[in-house]
Amino acid sequence: MAINDLYTDGLAKGWKIRDASTLTNDETLEADVVIVGSGAGGGTAAEILSAAGLSVLMLEEGGLYTSRDFKALDEFSSYSKLYQEAAGRATSDGAIPILQGRAVGGTTLVNWTTSIRTPKPTLEYWARDFGLKGSAADEMAPWFAKMEERLGIAPWAAEPNANNAVLRDGCDKLGLHWKTIPRNVRGCWNLGYCGLGCPVNAKQSMLVTTIPAALDRGMTLVHHARADRLQFAGGRVNGLTVQALDADTRHPTGITLNVRAKHYVLAGGAINTPALLLRSKAPDPHQRIGQRTCVHPVNASLAVFDREIDGFHGAPQSIYSDHFLWPEDGGIGYKLEVPPLQPMLASSVLARYGDALAQDMAQLPNTNVLIALMRDGFHEQSAGGRVRIDDSGQPVFDYDVHEPLWNALRHAFVQMAEIQFAAGAKSVRPAHIDAEPYASMDEARAAIAALPMRKHRAGLVTAHLMGGCAMGEDRQRCVIDSRGRHHETENLSIFDGSMFPSSIGANPQLTIYGFVSRNATALAEALAPAAKAAA
Amino acid sequence: MSPDWAPATALDRRGFLKLGAGSAAAFTLLGASVQLAGCSQQAAPAAAGFRWLTAADLPFARLLVAGVAGSALPADPAIADAALEEGARRIDICLDALDAPAQKEVRKLFDLLQWAPFRRFAGGVAKPWTEATAADMQTLLANLSASRLGLLNGAFRALAKIGSVVFWSQPVAYPLARYPGPPAWAVAALNA
Ligand SMILES: Cc1cc2nc3c(=O)[nH]c(=O)nc-3n(C[C@H](O)[C@H](O)[C@H](O)COP(=O)(O)OP(=O)(O)OC[C@H]3O[C@@H](n4cnc5c(N)ncnc54)[C@H](O)[C@@H]3O)c2cc1C
Ligand code: SF4
Numbered sequence: 080m081a082i083n084d085l086y087t088d089g090l091a092k093g094w095k096i097r098d099a100s101t102l103t104n105d106e107t108l109e110a111d112v113v114i115v116g117s118g119a120g121g122g123t124a125a126e127i128l129s130a131a132g133l134s135v136l137m138l139e140e141g142g143l144y145t146s147r148d149f150k151a152l153d154e155f156s157s158y159s160k161l162y163q164e165a166a167g168r169a170t171s172d173g174a175i176p177i178l179q180g181r182a183v184g185g186t187t188l189v190n191w192t193t194s195i196r197t198p199k200p201t202l203e204y205w206a207r208d209f210g211l212k213g214s215a216a217d218e219m220a221p222w223f224a225k226m227e228e229r230l231g232i233a234p235w236a237a238e239p240n241a242n243n244a245v246l247r248d249g250c251d252k253l254g255l256h257w258k259t260i261p262r263n264v265r266g267c268w269n270l271g272y273c274g275l276g277c278p279v280n281a282k283q284s285m286l287v288t289t290i291p292a293a294l295d296r297g298m299t300l301v302h303h304a305r306a307d308r309l310q311f312a313g314g315r316v317n318g319l320t321v322q323a324l325d326a327d328t329r330h331p332t333g334i335t336l337n338v339r340a341k342h343y344v345l346a347g348g349a350i351n352t353p354a355l356l357l358r359s360k361a362p363d364p365h366q367r368i369g370q371r372t373c374v375h376p377v378n379a380s381l382a383v384f385d386r387e388i389d390g391f392h393g394a395p396q397s398i399y400s401d402h403f404l405w406p407e408d409g410g411i412g413y414k415l416e417v418p419p420l421q422p423m424l425a426s427s428v429l430a431r432y433g434d435a436l437a438q439d440m441a442q443l444p445n446t447n448v449l450i451a452l453m454r455d456g457f458h459e460q461s462a463g464g465r466v467r468i469d470d471s472g473q474p475v476f477d478y479d480v481h482e483p484l485w486n487a488l489r490h491a492f493v494q495m496a497e498i499q500f501a502a503g504a505k506s507v508r509p510a511h512i513d514a515e516p517y518a519s520m521d522e523a524r525a526a527i528a529a530l531p532m533r534k535h536r537a538g539l540v541t542a543h544l545m546g547g548c549a550m551g552e553d554r555q556r557c558v559i560d561s562r563g564r565h566h567e568t569e570n571l572s573i574f575d576g577s578m579f580p581s582s583i584g585a586n587p588q589l590t591i592y593g594f595v596s597r598n599a600t601a602l603a604e605a606l607a608p609a610a611k612a613a614a
Numbered sequence: 615m616s617p618d619w620a621p622a623t624a625l626d627r628r629g630f631l632k633l634g635a636g637s638a639a640a641f642t643l644l645g646a647s648v649q650l651a652g653c654s655q656q657a658a659p660a661a662a663g664f665r666w667l668t669a670a671d672l673p674f675a676r677l678l679v680a681g682v683a684g685s686a687l688p689a690d691p692a693i694a695d696a697a698l699e700e701g702a703r704r705i706d707i708c709l710d711a712l713d714a715p716a717q718k719e720v721r722k723l724f725d726l727l728q729w730a731p732f733r734r735f736a737g738g739v740a741k742p743w744t745e746a747t748a749a750d751m752q753t754l755l756a757n758l759s760a761s762r763l764g765l766l767n768g769a770f771r772a773l774a775k776i777g778s779v780v781f782w783s784q785p786v787a788y789p790l791a792r793y794p795g796p797p798a799w800a801v802a803a804l805n806a
Binding site for chain 1: 681684685713715716719767771774776777778781782791792793796801
C-alpha cells in the first residue's frame with residue numbers, strides 16, 4: 080500500500096520549501112513573523128499565525144524527512160539524522176543523556192505520541208509562584224480541547240502491547256492507579272516505531288498537520304537553516320542572522336540569510352532557545368535566561384519474564400500510572416511509563432559490555448522496562464539545571480542532582496520492582512551499574528536500599544526538556560509574560576518547551592500545544608490588523 | 615564496587631587526580647597533561663574516509679566495538695571484521711554530530727585513553743591499543759566502571775553506550791537479540 084507523501088503532493092501544488100544547503104548567495108528574507116524551529120511550539124504557532132493572514136517564515140536547522148524516509152524502520156539511520164547531536168546530546172558532565180528532535184517537525188516527529196493535559200497542581204504552582212495569569216485549569220481546558228481535536232488525540236483503543244500491559248497488570252494487582260494513554264494518532268498501524276518517524280503518517284506530528292496547513296496558506300519553510308543571532312536595539316529585535324548548513328546539517332556553508340520581520344517567535348526548544356538568546360546578548364536584567372531548565376530525570380527498571388514481551392512492537396506508550404506523582408508528604412513525585420524496546424535504544428541504557436551485555440540482549444524479547452519520570456523544579460532543592468553558552472556560543476547544560484531527587488529516584492527503583500514482580504517478573508534489575516538481577520522483592524528491596532545514588536552509577540536519561548525562559552508576570556523570576564511575550568522586548572515571543580517555570584509532571588507535548596495555541600492566537604489578534612493594513 | 619581500587623590509588627599517588635568525583639575540571643587537568651606529553655590528536659586531521667576519528671583513534675574505536683560486543687561478535691572472521699568496520703564508521707558519524715563542547719570532552723577522553731600512563735594506571739592495560747585485544751578493552755571498561763571517581767564512571771558510561779549503540783543497531787546483531795526486525799507484514803505493505 081503506497082503511503083501518500085504529503086510533501087511530494089504539496090510541492091506539486093506550489094508549497095514554498097527551500098533547502099538552505101543549496102544556496103550559493105547571501106539573501107535577505109522578509110516576513111510579518113519569523114518562527115525559529117518547527118517542533119511542537121513552532122508548528123502550532125505557524126498554523127495559527129498564517130491562518131490569520133500573516134506572512135510567516137519558518138526556519139529549521141534540521142533536514143526535511145517525510146514518511147517515505149521512515150520506511151526502513153532503521154534505528155541507527157533515524158537516531159543519527161532526526162535527533163540533536165545524533166542522539167548523543169547530554170548534560171555537561173555526561174550524566175544525563177538527552178533525546179531531542181532536530182528535523183522539520185522537531186521532536187514531534189520522533190516522540191512517542193503520549194498526549195496528556197497539564198496537571199492542575201502544576202498550573203496552580205505556576206500561578207502562585209511565578210505569577211502566571213489566566214492559566215487555571217478551566218481557562219486552559221478549551222485550548223487543550225481544541226488541540227486534542229486538531230491532532231486526533233484520544234485514549235488508545237487497542238489492547239496495550241505486553242510491555243505496557245506489565246505496568247497495567249502490576250498496578251492492578253497492587254491496587255495502584257493506572258490509566259490508558261491518549262495518543263495523537265489517526266489510523267495508527269500499531270507498529271511501535273514512533274521514535275524513528277512514523278512511516279504511515281498516522282502520528283499527528285507537526286510534519287503532517289500544522290506545517291502542511293501553514294504551507295497551504297503560503298508560509299515559507301527554510302530547512303538546513305540555523306538561527307544564529309538576533310539583533311537587539313531600542314527594546315526591539317531588528318534582525319536575525321541565519322547560517323545555512325551543509326547537506327549533513329553539521330557545518331555552516333558560509334552562506335548567511337538576513338531575516339527582517341515585524342515579530343520574532345522563538346521555538347527552537349529548551350536548551351537551544353535560551354542558548355540563542357544568550358548568544359544574542361538578549362536583555363536579561365535578572366539573569367534568568369537558561370535558569371530552571373528541567374528534564375523529568377528518568378530512571379529505569381529492567382524485568383525478565385518467562386513469557387514473550389516483545390517490547391519492540393506495538394504502540395510504544397499506552398499505559399501510565401500517576402500513583403506516585405503527588406506524594407502526600409509534598410515531596411518529589413514521579414510518573415510511571417514504559418519505553419519502546421528496539422535493540423539499539425535498549426542496549427544504550429544497559430551500561431554493560433561484553434558477555435554480560437550479550438546475555439542481557441539475548442533476553443530482549445522477554446524483557447520489560449518501566450521508567451519513572453521525576454517531577455523536577457517544584458522544590459527548593461530541585462530547581463532544575465542551567466543552560467549557558469561556551470566561547471563559541473554553543474549550549475552547555477549543567478544539571479545537578481541533590482539529595483531529595485536521589486531519594487525519589489531510589490523510591491522509584493523500589494516501586495517499579497514491586498510492579499514488575501506483581502506482574503509476574505522472574506527477576507528485576509534496576510538500571511544502575513552496581514545492581515544485579517534480583518529474584519524476589521525482598522532481595523530487590525534490600526539491594527536497592529544499599530545502591531549508591533550518584534551520577535554515572537545510577538543510570539539517568541531524559542527526553543523532556545522544559546524551562547530556561549520561564550513564563551509569568553513576576554519579572555524577577557520570569558523571562559516572558561503570561562502570553563509568551565518577552566518582558567524586555569517589544570516584538571519577541573517564546574513559544575516552545577522553554578516557557579515552563581518547572582517541569583510539567585506529564586509528557587510535555589499537549590501542554591506546549593495548549594499554551595502555544597492560546598498565546599499564538601493572542602499574538603495573531605495583536606498583529607493581524609497591522610498586517611492587513613500593510614497589505 | 616571496590617572503594618580501594620588500586621589503579622586509581624596509583625594515579626592519586628602520582629598526583630594526577632586529586633579532584634572530587636565528577637569534577638569537570640579533572641578532564642581539563644588531564645587534558646593539559648596529555649597536551650604537555652605531546653599526544654593530543656586535537657589538531658590531527660580525520661582519517662581517510664572518516665569525518666572525525668583520526669588515524670590514531672581507529673584501532674581504539676574498532677577495539678571498543680569488539681570489547682562491547684563480546685561473545686555477540688559473529689564467529690566468521692569476515693563478518694566480524696565487517697561489523698567492527700561498520701561500528702567504527704557509526705562511532706565516527708555519532709562523534710562528528712556532537713556539538714563543539716561535547717566534541718572537546720570526547721577528544722580529551724580519547725587522547726587520555728591513548729596516553730600510555732593513563733591507559734596503564736587507570737585502565738590497567740599494558741599494551742598499546744594497536745596491539746591490544748578485545749579482552750584488554752574489557753579490562754579498561756571494568757576498571758573505569760569500578761573506579762570510585764565519578765569522572766571515570768562517566769567515561770565508562772560514554773564508552774559502553776557508544777559501543778553498544780553502534781553494534782546492536784546493526785542487522786547482523788538482530789538474531790542475537792532475537793529481534794525479528796519490523797513486522798514482516800508491515801514491511802511488505804510499506805514497500806508494496
Ligand atoms: C524520544 C522522545 C519521545 C517523546 N515522547 C513524548 C510523548 O510521547 N509525549 C510527549 O508529550 N512528549 C514526548 N516527547 C517530548 C516532546 O516531543 C517535546 O517536549 C516537544 O516536542 C518539545 O517541543 P518544542 O516546541 O519545545 O521543541 P521541539 O519539538 O524540540 O522543536 C524544536 C525545533 O527547533 C529546531 N531548532 C533548534 N534550534 C534552532 C535554531 N537555532 N535554528 C533553527 N532551528 C532550530 C530543532 O532542530 C527542532 O526541530 C518525547 C521526546 C523524545 C525525544
Ligand atoms: S505506532 Fe502508529 S504512530 Fe507510531 S510509528 Fe507506528 S503507525 Fe506510526
